[in-house]
Amino acid sequence: MAEHQLLSGKLLREYNTILAMVEIYCKAHHHNKLPECQECQEFLEYAHTRLDRCPYGQIKPTCNKCPVHCYKPHMKAKAREIMVFSGPKMLLPHPIMAIRHLFSERTPVPETVPVEFSNRHIRKNRKNHA
Numbered sequence: 001m002a003e004h005q006l007l008s009g010k011l012l013r014e015y016n017t018i019l020a021m022v023e024i025y026c027k028a029h030h031h032n033k034l035p036e037c038q039e040c041q042e043f044l045e046y047a048h049t050r051l052d053r054c055p056y057g058q059i060k061p062t063c064n065k066c067p068v069h070c071y072k073p074h075m076k077a078k079a080r081e082i083m084v085f086s087g088p089k090m091l092l093p094h095p096i097m098a099i100r101h102l103f104s105e106r107t108p109v110p111e112t113v114p115v116e117f118s119n120r121h122i123r124k125n126r127k128n129h130a
């Protein structure tokens, strides 16, 4: 099972959006393709882990509005670089993804961080009760 299949719903959609942005960025900057580009592949795996562990789970706000700073500084810098570069280029190849992302930026940030609500927690709890 591919690792990204651990995600579902909103988290999976967000992962796919990041994946599409990394592909655009990598092609332009590294003249490479995933998963051959080790640097970008590492970034994607990191982003995947952060999504899996995001305490907001399926009610996750967009990352630029999130009060929890879960990315390491250099990964955060890379994420910003990728989004600034690829964000505006998403509309043509991936119009639905781009529009959905704009709408989800308008979702309010939940007032409290939920407990045991991350994708990872839910997956582990489900396993324990099976």
Ligand SMILES: [Zn+2]
Residues within 6 Å of the ligand: 025, 026, 027, 030, 032, 037, 038, 039, 040, 041
């Ligand atoms: Zn790359």
